[in-house]
Amino acid sequence: MSDREEFLAWVDGDLAQAERAMMNGDDGPRRAIWSTGERVSALGAWRNAVGRAALVDAFEVLAASFSDCTEWSFDLISYDVAGDMAYTVGYERMTASIDGSPRTFTLRATQVYRREGDGWKVVHRHADAA
Incomplete structure (x- = not known):
């Protein structure tokens, strides 16, 4: 499997599962796919860090x-x-409840990744409403 194929398999697997879990109120899987280093950042649709x-x-x-x-x-x-290093650019489309109110929305998302000792990790995210 090439580096590109391996990366896409991770995006379609671990990354997608972590994002679905987050939309269900579980941030544990998302924490696991992010780098534990201090050089991480997120410019989010709702919050920056x-x-x-x-x-x-x-x-x-x-x-x-x-x-x-x-x-x-x-x-x-x-x-x-x-x-x-790797990056993705795309649209995240979801239907979930936010503070108890069902919503359907789309985010434009750009993410940067770094291969670390235990696999691919997110190091930066920028997302906003499409």
Whole structure:
């Protein structure tokens, strides 16, 4: 399997599962796919965070808001792998409840990844409403 094929398998597997879990109120899987280093950042549709502690706090707040995810999909527009770095650009489409109110929405999401000792990890995310 090539580096690109391995990366896409991870995106379609672990990453997708973590995002679905987050939309169901469980931030544990998302924490697991993010780097534990301090050089992490998220510029989110609802909240920004720089550094691991701020990121974990943001995940906890977001997870408390989300529940009842009935759909999550990622329409990949572009990606590349260059050694131990990779990126994705695409649309996240989901139906979930936010603070108890069902909503369907789409986010434009760009993420940067680094291959670490235990596999691919997210190091940066930027997402906003499409």
